[in-house]
Amino acid sequence: MSAPLLLVAIAAVAIAAVCRRFGLSAPLILVVVGLAVGWIPGFGDVDLDPDLVLFLILPPLLYSAAQDSSYGAIRANRRAIGLLAIGLPLASAVVIGLVAYWVVPGIPLAAALVLGAVVAPPDAVSAQAIGRRLGLPRRIMTLLGGESLLNDATALTAYRIALAAAIGTTASLTEGLVTFLAAALGGLVVGLVVGYAVSWVRTWLDDPPMETAIGIMVSFGTYFLAEEVEASGVIAVVTAGLFLGTRSIRLGYATRLQDDAVRKSIDAILEAFVFLLIGLQMPALVRGLSGESWLHIAVDAVVILAVTIGVRFVWIYPATYLPRLLSRRIREREQAPKPSWVFIVGWAGMRGVVSLAAAFAIPVTVEDGSPFPARPEILFVTFVVVVGTLLIQGTTLGWFIRFFGVAGNEDTEDRIAFAGAQDRASRESERLLDRYATEIDAEAADRDDPRRIQVAILRKWVTTQRNVAWEELGRGPETIGESPTAAGHRMRMEILKVQRAVFVAERDAGRIDDEVLRKALRQLDHAEAQADPDGA
Incomplete structure (x- = not known):
């Protein structure tokens, strides 16, 4: 990492730490700070290297999100997630591309479709970072999380096809479909192979520091391997992350604790770095528009920004309710979500650094050596869409959540479920202790046998576990005072x-x-x- 990028990372973490300390939205403030700092005279440009984003930033964030995701929840919502992660990016790429073709002067259709594919996918970092802070309901977070895990693969594959047509290499619709399916299937295979191999190696090692070190490298190695065989690196990383997440129960407690702490720290650094880096791109992009009409390009960018936000709603409401209207089985199996919940999912489509990385990866020239058509305009419009969605949707999402009363109530449900499971686990533990006590009584005549004392201590510990779980379901200490368990915890x-x-x-x-x-x-x-x- 060069010195400017290192300074950006240090500054980003410092700003994010202050934001978290005071309960502020770190992603939004980092973008604004980047926009302001970029214009300071003598600061210099901080270039966004596409390979840095696609190979070093995106994989660990996707891998971490996949590990924290629930395979069962994603499978239960697979139809909705598929429509969001596959259908919506493709529809967005086409609609935005056609609008860009009509409003941006001199841009060929293929280049316009490149722009559409670039800004089509909502960003995994943006949706997860803002959604977690705002406390969205779990079902909404499952949909947004599942979408953000897979839509990058859809959009980046569409981007490759459109880019091939724009630079002069032939790419028919059939070839594009074959490419898409091959990349998806290849990514799935690579992810499963890597996940199985890493799971076996980590279990065989039984060495927590090395197991965590291997876990850190999984995302990078999986993405690189998949891209080398022309498969989808995004799907490969997501598949490996989901597979290893479900197999984490086979790891030792030390490895799980280390993995969780290390992943959270890496996520915090990368998320802060990404949002600050986005804001710092403005000066270079403006200079690239030399000779262009500021008013015209600004109007074009605002129009495409509005279409980017609007097409998500045009897609998401029919995709939510039409299947229920057409299928009685779906109506009987699933309860239709409230329109306000659908609106929140639609309004949570912030774009992020993946779009900027794809835009910067557009080659400067085409096959015949001539400049890539409208490349500066594509870069600028992409930046406006990314920053615009972050600032417009990101700053108002919390207000809409409060206005519609869309808030997660899973905390109480989780406590009830946990207390029930803890009660069953405690009773099973007590049965085991009863067997131990019976064996000790048969072997030892001394009532003060140390093993009897240990059984008594363990029985008290198991009882305390059960009591704590049920106490958390009752009224808080502010109304009933400090419970005996809470007092014991405080003294400990x-x-x-x-x-x-x-x-x-x-x-x-x-x-x-x-x-x-x-x-x-x-x-x-x-x-x-x-x-x-x-x-x-």
Whole structure:
């Protein structure tokens, strides 16, 4: 990474940290800061390298999102996700391309379709980052997450086909369809092969640091391998991520804890870097429009921005309700979503860095050596669409959610489900402890046998687990006061705090060295993690 990009990454993380501390929308503020900083005299351009985005930024973000996704939820919503992730990008590319062909002077149809494919896919980073912060219902997040995992593959494949036609290589509709299907199938195969191989290797290693290191490299290696065999790198990464996510239960606890912490940290860095990088592209794009009419290109960009937002609604309402009107089985199986929920899904179609990366990847010249037609205009319009959707839709999405009362109520449902499962798990544990107690009674005559004491301790721990799960369903401590379990938790935290302070004092006094201190702190950290599993 060059020095300017390193500085951008450092600044992006610092700004994002401040935003999170004060509950602000980091993606939107980072874009605005990038727009402002880019115009500072002497700052210089920070070029967006398409390979940096497509090979180093996109894969880990897609992989992380796939690992956090529910295969069952995606499968249950496969029709809706398919319409959003495959049908909508293709329809958007065609409609936006035709509008661009009509409004942008001198742009050939093939180049206009390239622009349509470039701005067609909503961005995985934007949808997930803003949706998580706003607390969207799980079904909406499942649809947006499933869409964002797969729509890049659809749009980028359409982009390749349109680009081939624009630069002079032949690409018929049949060839394009074959290319699309081959890329999708190839990505699926590559993702499954890599996922199975990595799962076997990680289980065989039984080495948490190396297992996590391998997990970090999976997304990059999978994407590169798929692209080398002309398959869809996006589908390959998503497939590997979903496969390994479902197999994570076979990993040790240390690996799962490390994987989760490392992925969240990488996501935070990359998301912040991406949004700041988007804003910094403005000056270079404006200079590329030398000789063009500012008023005309601005009007063109606004028109295409409006079409980009509008075509999503034109597609999404019929795609939601027509299948239910035409199929009685669907009507009986599924409850029709509220129109307000459909609106929120439509309004959450922010574009992001993938669109900019695809635009910057457009070659400067075509097959015969002449300049690529309207390339500066395509870059500028893409930037306006990306920033416009982020600022217009991103800043108002929260207001619409509050206005329509679209909020997730899964927290209570999750608590009920967890409490029920914890109750069953606790009762099964108690049956196991009963067997242990019976075996100990048959072997030991001493009532003070240490094994009996351990069984009693474990029985109390299991009971506490069940009590905590049910207590969380009741009224809060502000109305009923501190529960016995909460009091015990608080005292345990205070004990751990005192013990940490003593170990540090012992090190400072020279009675133990740093290695002993680190070992002690690791033990205390594990004890705190057990007592406070949601603390991270």
